[in-house]
Amino acid sequence: MAQIARSRFSLASSEVRKLSAFVRRDLLEMLSYRLAFVSDWLSMIGQVVVFYFVGKMVSPETIAAYGGSQVSYIEFVAVGIALTAVLDVGLGKVISAVRQEQLYGTLEALLASPTASTTAQLGLAAYDMLYVPIRMTIFLVLVSVLFGAHFTWTGLGPVAFILLAFGPLVWGLGIVSAAGVLTFRKGTLVIGFAGFAFAVASGIYFPVGVLPTWLQPLAEANPITVALNGMRSALLGTAGYRDVLPEFLQLVPIAVVCVIAGIVAFRAALRRERGLGTLGLY
Amino acid sequence: MREELHVGMAMGTGIAAASDRDVGSREIAIDVRGVSRRFDKKEALRGVSLLLRRGTVHALLGPNGAGKTTLLRILAGLVDPDAGTVVVEGDPSMERTSRRYRSTIRMTPSGDRSFYLRISGIENLVFFARMYGLRPKQAKSRAQECFAAVGLEHAGDLRVGRYSHGMQKRLSVARALLVPAPILLIDEATHDLDPQGAARIRGLIRETVEEGAAVLWATQRLDEIRGFADHVTLLNRGEVRFEGTVRAFMAVSPPRRYLVHLRDAAKSENDRERGILARSQEALDGLGRIVPTDEADDGHLLMALEEDVILSQALGALMATEIEVLACLEERSEIEEAFLNLTDPEV
Numbered sequence: 001m002a003q004i005a006r007s008r009f010s011l012a013s014s015e016v017r018k019l020s021a022f023v024r025r026d027l028l029e030m031l032s033y034r035l036a037f038v039s040d041w042l043s044m045i046g047q048v049v050v051f052y053f054v055g056k057m058v059s060p061e062t063i064a065a066y067g068g069s070q071v072s073y074i075e076f077v078a079v080g081i082a083l084t085a086v087l088d089v090g091l092g093k094v095i096s097a098v099r100q101e102q103l104y105g106t107l108e109a110l111l112a113s114p115t116a117s118t119t120a121q122l123g124l125a126a127y128d129m130l131y132v133p134i135r136m137t138i139f140l141v142l143v144s145v146l147f148g149a150h151f152t153w154t155g156l157g158p159v160a161f162i163l164l165a166f167g168p169l170v171w172g173l174g175i176v177s178a179a180g181v182l183t184f185r186k187g188t189l190v191i192g193f194a195g196f197a198f199a200v201a202s203g204i205y206f207p208v209g210v211l212p213t214w215l216q217p218l219a220e221a222n223p224i225t226v227a228l229n230g231m232r233s234a235l236l237g238t239a240g241y242r243d244v245l246p247e248f249l250q251l252v253p254i255a256v257v258c259v260i261a262g263i264v265a266f267r268a269a270l271r272r273e274r275g276l277g278t279l280g281l282y
Numbered sequence: 283m284r285e286e287l288h289v290g291m292a293m294g295t296g297i298a299a300a301s302d303r304d305v306g307s308r309e310i311a312i313d314v315r316g317v318s319r320r321f322d323k324k325e326a327l328r329g330v331s332l333l334l335r336r337g338t339v340h341a342l343l344g345p346n347g348a349g350k351t352t353l354l355r356i357l358a359g360l361v362d363p364d365a366g367t368v369v370v371e372g373d374p375s376m377e378r379t380s381r382r383y384r385s386t387i388r389m390t391p392s393g394d395r396s397f398y399l400r401i402s403g404i405e406n407l408v409f410f411a412r413m414y415g416l417r418p419k420q421a422k423s424r425a426q427e428c429f430a431a432v433g434l435e436h437a438g439d440l441r442v443g444r445y446s447h448g449m450q451k452r453l454s455v456a457r458a459l460l461v462p463a464p465i466l467l468i469d470e471a472t473h474d475l476d477p478q479g480a481a482r483i484r485g486l487i488r489e490t491v492e493e494g495a496a497v498l499w500a501t502q503r504l505d506e507i508r509g510f511a512d513h514v515t516l517l518n519r520g521e522v523r524f525e526g527t528v529r530a531f532m533a534v535s536p537p538r539r540y541l542v543h544l545r546d547a548a549k550s551e552n553d554r555e556r557g558i559l560a561r562s563q564e565a566l567d568g569l570g571r572i573v574p575t576d577e578a579d580d581g582h583l584l585m586a587l588e589e590d591v592i593l594s595q596a597l598g599a600l601m602a603t604e605i606e607v608l609a610c611l612e613e614r615s616e617i618e619e620a621f622l623n624l625t626d627p628e629v
Binding site (some may be wrong): 011014017018020021024025028029032033103104105106108109110111112113114115116274275277279 | 355360387395396400408
């Protein structure tokens with residue numbers, strides 16, 4: 001019994017070690033696209049500049065107070081934009097990574113190696129999971145320096161705590177979508193639309209209170225809104241770990257369902273492709 | 283003849299036939315029985331059976347569309363068969379998608395698409411070595427060894443996207459050799475390689491075979507199987523048309539044909555009829571036939587030997603009638619003859 005447990009532990013740790021290889025590979029790939037790296041940052045800064053001027057037309061009273069103090073629109077939206085990076089990775093990058101593996105023909109090579117499909121799925125987003133929190137922090141620092149926004153930097157810890165639940169939730173959804181891409185080859189349009197609808201009925205760019213009354217309960221239940229509420233309370237107010245615990249606990253069961261759905265859907269898609277003999281088709 | 287299955291064992295050449303399966307099971311790396319696979323209306327494989335022995339190179343021959351790649355992909359666990367069984371290392375419980383199964387088999391695919399194009403060949407190898415379970419330092423050193431072994435040391439930090447077809451093939455073989463595995467499935471590995479490169483790759487594969495690996499080598503380069511492969515399976519339209527040793531395979535050929543150059547053969551048609559051609563035909567009576575070639579009248583004749591007749595017999599018969607043979611060339615290799623004989627003509 002103990003031997004089986006030891007062998008399982010050794011197998012699991014060997015799979016976890018493989019994740020660093022994915023990170024290294026993706027870092028090298030990213031460095032090979034230097035212009036894309038620069039343009040990613042430029043577009044994000046450009047987005048903030050636009051919202052900075054839009055914010056000049058928005059009365060701060062329309063935005064909820066956090067920790068008892070009124071916040072500006074740029075502070076409100078900057079947290080929303082920071083969170084979209086997580087959505088981009090979880091939905092966009094995972095899907096495009098699977099598609100790229102199909103196009104390069106590396107998906108078969110990867111699946112023919114003794115690597116668990118769950119490791120491969122995690123590996124596809126491993127680099128971004130590390131990069132996004134760093135990118136998010138640098139982004140908030142830049143917004144603070146360039147546009148005079150005020151953030152509670154001690155709130156980064158509680159934000160990371162929320163992301164522990166929100167990250168896997170989005171990753172699970174991304175893997176479900178990736179399974180769709182694996183099966184139907186095209187599917188990014190539908191996924192893009194779903195992502196857009198998801199983002200609109202949240203509070204990324206505007207408070208949920210401005211939405212039509214019938215849409216508000218839906219938006220309040222949206223996991224993005226839940227995560228944003230927690231993040232804003234921490235970064236714009238004074239909320240600590242204990243204060244964001246309700247949001248965290250609200251996200252955890254959804255995350256568990258999404259992760260299980262993702263793993264099951266991806267395995268089913270692989271099984272189907274093997275059955276059809278079309279795994280290498282792109 | 284074309285519809286028969288030729289089995290080397292029946293000719294006394296020692297290939298493992300169905301009855302051998304259980305007797306020599308310890309030596310058998312892969313036991314394929316009755317594997318079939320259909321893609322829509324096309325039957326890619328029909329009841330294919332094959333035994334791959336440890337420490338041997340088993341050539342898988344066949345024209346385009348014969349089912350070679352489908353069979354390799356089934357063995358690699360990338361495609362499911364519709365019917366039939368694949369038993370690896372004598373363990374029927376090993377699932378084709380299991381981690382253990384995938385640790386046992388390495389595959390070199392036929393196409394170019396199997397690497398990350400934006401990163402270097404070495405980095406690709408390091409990545410896959412990690413996927414095979416090596417730790418970072420081991421992966422790096424093993425990647426460098428294999429990179430050099432396939433003759434890519436000059437490629438250094440070049441991105442794979444800039445590799446030629448041949449370089450990608452070499453890299454693909456290097457990947458298969460990263461972590462020794464008992465079974466190698468190699469699909470058209472020498473297809474885009476120059477003769478030296480192809481010989482180098484075959485040498486590397488032969489080394490792994492000496493160490494006990496079993497290699498299934500799919501190819502259309504018929505010339506390379508002589509002196510390299512131990513066994514041959516020939517597929518045609520998804521069916522096994524031949525299974526046996528290379529020697530037995532070469533024996534499945536029609537009467538051998540030779541291009542012979544005889545003194546005084548390059549004379550007018552009338553002279554020939556009266557002279558050298560008629561005398562040659564007479565001398566070869568019962569041993570074979572001799573006819574003018576379709577080429578310009580340059581003194582060469584085409585000599586086709588009957589079955590069981592060896593070249594020296596025919597030449598002896600010609601020389602006995604004082605016909606001078608100036609040169610004698612094999613018109614086509616026995617391997618190519620056998621291949622053409624066992625496969626359907628291209629439609």
